[in-house]
Amino acid sequence: MRGVRGGGDAAAEFHTFFERHYAELARLAYLLTGDADGADDLAADALLALWHRWDRVCAAEHPAAYARGVVANMARSRIRSAVRERRRVTLFWGSGRGEACEGPDVPAVVDVQEALRSLPFRKRACVVLRHAFDLSERETARALGVSVGTVKSQTSKGMAELHRLLGPRQALERVRMSAMGGER
Incomplete structure (x- = not known):
């Protein structure tokens, strides 16, 4: 793992932050996306992004809030990507059949x-x-x-x-x- 400050202190600080906040960030990702498997990946991706900007995270007034914002932004991006993909699939499979796609039956x-x-x-x-x-x-x-x-x-x-x-x-x-x- 490459540290942005290069010292062992940064790695130790990040490890402590990771241990303290990973589960919370994964729960947040799950509640935002509804995808249990993807939530762990999203939390890990967010923490990797935080590691690459660790100086900025440490300088933030509220590092945990900063991390939640990163998770929320990544979740929003993934949801948008999934919606676009579903639209492409619906257009592909629905185009030749003349069937209308209705919303889910709630x-x-x-x-x-x-x-x-x-x-x-x-x-x-x-x-x-x-x-x-x-x-x-x-x-x-x-x-x-x-x-x-x-x-x-x-x-x-x-x-x-x-x-x-x-x-x-x-x-x-x-x-x-x-x-x-x-x-x-």
Whole structure:
């Protein structure tokens, strides 16, 4: 592993950071993407990117928030890539058949992962960071690179949608449980 500062101290600092935050970043990736296998890869990719910018991470006021932002940005990129790929596949296989592609048939009872996946990325990220990871509005805004007002509105709208899908009593509890690995 190549260190940006070259010293053993940087490697030791990074190793400590990795041990402390890997599981949390993997859970965040899972809640943002809904893909258990891909979440571990995404967390590892994010940590590799952090290692390459370790000087910048160490200089950040809140290195863990910086790391969450990297995971969120990488998750957003992967989701966009997956959507583009699904569109290409749908166009390829659906073009000669004259069949219309309809949205998925949503069951009457949806689990928290399906409900989270139904939210647009920013709402999902705000809900997950605020309620599953118990970050403050300011910490969530910092991690996502948005204003506190955006966090407030996106969280409120996201929770309203989850209440509609999961029921008002279960939504918050189930989002929190999923962060602890209860639904992974």
